[in-house]
Amino acid sequence: MAPRTHAAAPLRSRRGRSRALARGRSRQVSTDRSRRVRRDRRRRCRADLPAGDLVIRILDPGPLTTVQDLGRGGQLRFGIPPSGPMDRDAFVLANRLCGNADGQAGLECTVVGPRFTAGGPCAIAVTGAEAPVTVNGARARQWATIALAAGDLMRIGAATTGAR
Known part of the structure; x- marks a missing residue:
């Protein structure tokens, strides 16, 4: 089959994925890290009202x-x-x-x-x-x-x- 010069390039590059897998690394984020990130985000987003605010x-x-x-x-x-x-x-x-x-x-x-x-x-x-x-x-x-x-x-x- 002849190459399609008119076709667009793939939307996602697979180069990074194959290199990571070749080195033995997984592309998935570990469960411990994802929990830690979520906990940190919650802590930053919590609305601590300063004294004097009406509630x-x-x-x-x-x-x-x-x-x-x-x-x-x-x-x-x-x-x-x-x-x-x-x-x-x-x-x-x-x-x-x-x-x-x-x-x-x-x-x-x-x-x-x-x-x-x-x-x-x-x-x-x-x-x-x-x-x-x-x-x-x-x-x-x-x-x-x-x-x-x-x-x-x-x-x-x-x-x-x-x-x-």
């Missing part, structure tokens, strides 16, 4: 509480669904009530909400289905900004109306 401590997440943002519109052709919150209008309004950008992440609760404490002073807004909201045992309003101080306990109960 909430989830005491009881509720059965279907998820972290949502506005999603990834326009990416479906790459196999990425739009995702995002079920009630976009309520989600955007909650972010605006807290002074955040529309697409900032928030907690989305289905039927029963979470119970959490505030790590520092912060603003919370509860929008969407009607549900009992309490801060330190006292009833709080929905569709409004709720100011929490450090250590405040907030609970969002089961939805009474407006859930699916």
Whole structure:
């Protein structure tokens, strides 16, 4: 058979592979090394929050509480669904009530909400289905900004109306 001068070169060179095998070396990474590399990567990526950052401590997440943002519109052709919150209008309004950008992440609760404490002073807004909201045992309003101080306990109960 005549050589095909019009054909493209192979995509991968086999030279390095055959030399390594001829020297008695395996091309596979040893199991010990791969575990060590993964462990090191985890250590570097861990988010250690410096003192003073505002956080909430989830005491009881509720059965279907998820972290949502506005999603990834326009990416479906790459196999990425739009995702995002079920009630976009309520989600955007909650972010605006807290002074955040529309697409900032928030907690989305289905039927029963979470119970959490505030790590520092912060603003919370509860929008969407009607549900009992309490801060330190006292009833709080929905569709409004709720100011929490450090250590405040907030609970969002089961939805009474407006859930699916």
